[in-house]
Amino acid sequence: MTYDTITIFDTTLRDGEQSPGCSMNTAEKLEVAGALVELGVDVIEAGFPIASPGDFEAVQLVSRTYGDRATICGLARCRVEDIDRAWAALEDAEQRRLHVFLATSSIHREFKLKMDKSQIVAAAVEMVSRAAGYCDDVEFSPEDAARTELDFLCEVVEKAIAAGATTINIPDTVGYATPEQFGAVFGYLKGNVPNIEQSVLSAHCHNDLGLAVANSLAAVAEGARQVECTINGLGERAGNAALEEIVMAVQTRGDYYGCSTRVNTNKLFPTSRLVSSITGMKVQRNKAIVGQNAFAHEAGIHQHGMLQERTTYEIMRPEDVGFVGTNLVLGKHSGRHAFRDRVDQLGYTLDDTVFQTVFEDFITLADKKKEIYDSDIAALIDNRIGEGVDFWKLASLHTSAGTDTIPTATIELQSDDETIRRDAATGDGPVDAVFRALERLTGIDARLEDYEVRSVSKGKDAQGEVLVEIVAGGRHYHGKGISTDIIEASAQSYLKALNKVIADSQAADSQAADSQAADSQD
Ligand code: KIV
Numbered sequence: 001m002t003y004d005t006i007t008i009f010d011t012t013l014r015d016g017e018q019s020p021g022c023s024m025n026t027a028e029k030l031e032v033a034g035a036l037v038e039l040g041v042d043v044i045e046a047g048f049p050i051a052s053p054g055d056f057e058a059v060q061l062v063s064r065t066y067g068d069r070a071t072i073c074g075l076a077r078c079r080v081e082d083i084d085r086a087w088a089a090l091e092d093a094e095q096r097r098l099h100v101f102l103a104t105s106s107i108h109r110e111f112k113l114k115m116d117k118s119q120i121v122a123a124a125v126e127m128v129s130r131a132a133g134y135c136d137d138v139e140f141s142p143e144d145a146a147r148t149e150l151d152f153l154c155e156v157v158e159k160a161i162a163a164g165a166t167t168i169n170i171p172d173t174v175g176y177a178t179p180e181q182f183g184a185v186f187g188y189l190k191g192n193v194p195n196i197e198q199s200v201l202s203a204h205c206h207n208d209l210g211l212a213v214a215n216s217l218a219a220v221a222e223g224a225r226q227v228e229c230t231i232n233g234l235g236e237r238a239g240n241a242a243l244e245e246i247v248m249a250v251q252t253r254g255d256y257y258g259c260s261t262r263v264n265t266n267k268l269f270p271t272s273r274l275v276s277s278i279t280g281m282k283v284q285r286n287k288a289i290v291g292q293n294a295f296a297h298e299a300g301i302h303q304h305g306m307l308q309e310r311t312t313y314e315i316m317r318p319e320d321v322g323f324v325g326t327n328l329v330l331g332k333h334s335g336r337h338a339f340r341d342r343v344d345q346l347g348y349t350l351d352d353t354v355f356q357t358v359f360e361d362f363i364t365l366a367d368k369k370k371e372i373y374d375s376d377i378a379a380l381i382d383n384r385i386g387e388g389v390d391f392w393k394l395a396s397l398h399t400s401a402g403t404d405t406i407p408t409a410t411i412e413l414q415s416d417d418e419t420i421r422r423d424a425a426t427g428d429g430p431v432d433a434v435f436r437a438l439e440r441l442t443g444i445d446a447r448l449e450d451y452e453v454r455s456v457s458k459g460k461d462a463q464g465e466v467l468v469e470i471v472a473g474g475r476h477y478h479g480k481g482i483s484t485d486i487i488e489a490s491a492q493s494y495l496k497a498l499n500k501v502i503a504d505s506q507a508a509d510s511q512a513a514d515s516q517a518a519d520s521q522d
């Protein structure tokens, strides 16, 4: 049987990044783009260039760095300035796509756009033609397609294809569709749009009813040959269709779908961890494919079956998705080679500098705890990702706390330019004292929204992972830290989040300086 290949269109950096608190800076976006390339996705939607100078810069940098290894896509509304800006951002990509969208449902036409059907068709045709004048790879999305009258949807799609759209993406923008109904939309388009074969049909599903993956797969069964999705299902509200679930469903049930993807599935788990680590959006333990429990068999009857024959209770092998469990792997005397091998086996691709730093962290950890598990190694790697962008680093930390003393934290921070700052604070407990001291040192007034600590592996000497969410200047920021000392992990995670606040305000300052310079040249 010959399998059709499904194009995997990743929108973690665009739709995923819109999720509150999940915004990434340019360096972080580049890091994620690199991981997506290694993962083998076909299209990376790197951002919405007109939205902000930061978005433009990210699309441009991803285009320059990875535009020869994946198709880089930029989003644009049906407006001249959007399309021109997106095209400018994509200029340096060898493989590039313009993605133009316009809402078509009656609710959006009446209340958001205040346009009638003929105006919608005219705008879509004009702007798709403009995009096609720049680029031979143009995607058109009728936003809220799942709630659009089918005959009108057919009309818009037919005219967009005639105007040059090579991919027609059908979004279920508000996650309203159900699998049978959404699949039927694709069947209807195939049967009623005369030029439909001149484009690739694509599904873009949101997860408000928890049906995003099921809806996307129903579309595949009805002929969609591109699926838009995000790592860990990241995205606004309940998120988008999860890439790892789509890919593994298509692979595991190739017999049913008759399709495959080009994704290197053993990179799914590390990519999931990377995105979780950068955004601070944690993955629930029982999440399909990449949750910590996804391959755990507790029930005795299951374990017995597995010992007889793995396939009795396992439909995918953990190693197929690069799953990192709590296997005991290395100890103090494992050398650099053994460590490098294990990092490779876990599906991580580290450059020499990051590898060296992580190896040093491993040696330090091996001095503190006897047994090092795969999950420890993964946590050490995640902890070093994107850290080059941090303005402040934790130079030293001392806390004192107990039943009859005022909890106190004394902290020393070192900045990029080697400046050292020291300060101390008291608090309700040692963690509170640490957070207060860090706020004084960085001069940032932040509110703690969420604080979580969990163990990375087994045993009393396990590393603790701390996740924090803070709000500063009205925006949400996440941070993560790991250490065998959870007070230190708390300090690292809070500092990580504060560093993101600083990076944002530095970016805003440099944009203001750029526009001042541009004004003075006029
Ligand atoms: O959900 C949606 O409709 C979108 C479009 C821009 C494709 O994200």
Ligand code: ZN
Binding pocket: 015, 171, 173, 204, 206
């Ligand atoms: Zn969307």
